[in-house]
Amino acid sequence: MADNISYKDILFNPFSKDNPVxxxxxxxxxxxxxxAKLEPAIVMGxxxxxxxxxxxxxxxxxxxxxxxxxxxxxxxxxxxxxxxIVSELLKAYAYNxxxxxxxxxxxxxxxxxxxxxxxxxxxxxxxxxxxLDGVGNGIGYAIxxxxxxxFRELFGSGTLFGYQVVPDALYxxxxxxxxxxxxxxxxxxxxxxxxxxxxxxxxSLQEK
Amino acid sequence: MENFNLFIRSIFVDNxxxxxxxxxxxxxxxxxxxxxxxxxxxxxxxxxxxxLPLNWLLNHYVLSPGALVxxxxxxxxxxxxxxxxxxxxxxxASMTQLVEMVVEKFTxxxxxxLGIFLPLIAVNCAIxxxxxxxxxxxxxxxxxxxxxGAGWGIGWLLAITAIAAIRERIAQYSQVPAALRGIGITxxxxxxxxxxxxxxxxxxx
Numbered sequence: 001m002a003d004n005i006s007y008k009d010i011l012f013n014p015f016s017k018d019n020p021v022x023x024x025x026x027x028x029x030x031x032x033x034x035x036a037k038l039e040p041a042i043v044m045g046x047x048x049x050x051x052x053x054x055x056x057x058x059x060x061x062x063x064x065x066x067x068x069x070x071x072x073x074x075x076x077x078x079x080x081x082x083x084x085i086v087s088e089l090l091k092a093y094a095y096n097x098x099x100x101x102x103x104x105x106x107x108x109x110x111x112x113x114x115x116x117x118x119x120x121x122x123x124x125x126x127x128x129x130x131x132l133d134g135v136g137n138g139i140g141y142a143i144x145x146x147x148x149x150x151f152r153e154l155f156g157s158g159t160l161f162g163y164q165v166v167p168d169a170l171y172x173x174x175x176x177x178x179x180x181x182x183x184x185x186x187x188x189x190x191x192x193x194x195x196x197x198x199x200x201x202x203x204s205l206q207e208k
Numbered sequence: 209m210e211n212f213n214l215f216i217r218s219i220f221v222d223n224x225x226x227x228x229x230x231x232x233x234x235x236x237x238x239x240x241x242x243x244x245x246x247x248x249x250x251x252x253x254x255x256x257x258x259x260l261p262l263n264w265l266l267n268h269y270v271l272s273p274g275a276l277v278x279x280x281x282x283x284x285x286x287x288x289x290x291x292x293x294x295x296x297x298x299x300x301a302s303m304t305q306l307v308e309m310v311v312e313k314f315t316x317x318x319x320x321x322l323g324i325f326l327p328l329i330a331v332n333c334a335i336x337x338x339x340x341x342x343x344x345x346x347x348x349x350x351x352x353x354x355x356x357g358a359g360w361g362i363g364w365l366l367a368i369t370a371i372a373a374i375r376e377r378i379a380q381y382s383q384v385p386a387a388l389r390g391i392g393i394t395x396x397x398x399x400x401x402x403x404x405x406x407x408x409x410x411x412x413x
Binding site for chain 1: 229230231232233234236237293294297298301302304305308309327330332333336337385386387388389390391392393395396398399400402403406
């Protein structure tokens with residue numbers, strides 16, 4: 001498979017045409033959980049890029065030696081190890097963010113993007129394309145996370161990165177933050193809107 | 209009786225999909241038709257019923273603070289709870305592999321239609337989430353863990369069967385905008401059902 005797809009496509013396809021969230025439908029749980037505010041969403045995106053790229057490389061190196069019957073366990077152990085490294089690094093260099101994210105970082109282990117890409121790509125490809133695939137899919141995931149978090153924080157709390165951006169005059173005129181934006185169902189509706197916009201431009205992705 | 213209440217509460221009030229939004233990936237992707245959705249729902253229920261008591265035993269006799277006291281009094285202040293994530297996921301992964309082999313052997317058609325989502329049960333957040341809730345809420349006995357697992361599993365099964373039935377109808381009778389067809393409208397449906405399920409939140413059983 002790797003021979004007839006160029007490296008460039010492997011890296012850039014997941015940004016939009018083959019996006020892990022809106023096209024492959026992987027990793028929805030964390031999109032709902034961490035996108036109420038922009039800052040944790042971006043840190044989460046970066047952590048997923050790192051874990052996904054390196055777990056793809058490691059599994060790709062080991063792909064010929066893993067017995068098929070225990071591959072899930074091997075994959076999860078690799079991912080869990082990397083997630084613990086990321087979580088320790090965050091504690092050391094970005095302590096405040098890691099406090100906000102503590103639970104969600106360990107949730108990366110159960111993020112379906114990781115298992116999905118390991119099963120679908122890393123098990124059948126050489127390390128370098130696997131690395132590009134990991135970086136590409138991680139960035140595609142981070143883009144969606146950032147868009148959803150941007151709108152939820154803007155309309156739900158009137159802030160961006162924790163700074164107030166909706167002017168006070170607007171609140172005095174009777175503007176109220178939309179409390180529904182903070183609740184998880186709204187993230188689903190926002191993702192649906194992203195899908196709507198994207199598939200209107202990209203007709204080949206439409207179903208039936 | 210208490211366990212029965214917990215069972216009912218886990219199905220409706222603490223519904224994995226609509227209250228906690230866990231296990232969404234396979235919920236959205238495998239709900240195209242009722243038959244496959246039901247198959248996956250049964251698999252997830254089975255996994256929850258198996259792994260929750262196993263992880264309860266693990267938590268009670270190995271992981272929680274002072275749990276190793278049965279080895280001797282000098283182990284009374286050993287706390288291994290930092291290992292719980294890795295051990296829980298290892299139990300879940302090995303059980304998934306087992307279920308995968310059984311399904312492949314006995315129902316190849318279900319195996320083919322579930323595709324990549326069968327191994328993904330291992331990373332279905334609903335299952336690890338169930339074990340973590342079990343630890344967090346400090347369940348008192350194995351039976352509590354079994355009833356909560358069965359409740360969460362059946363709640364998940366109901367949710368995925370309901371959404372699959374709605375999607376089958378929508379595919380036949382409704383004129384959805386072309387760009388929203390399939391996965392897009394499913395996101396919106398899930399959001400609406402989630403808002404509806406919020407009405408259960410206040411109920412105490």
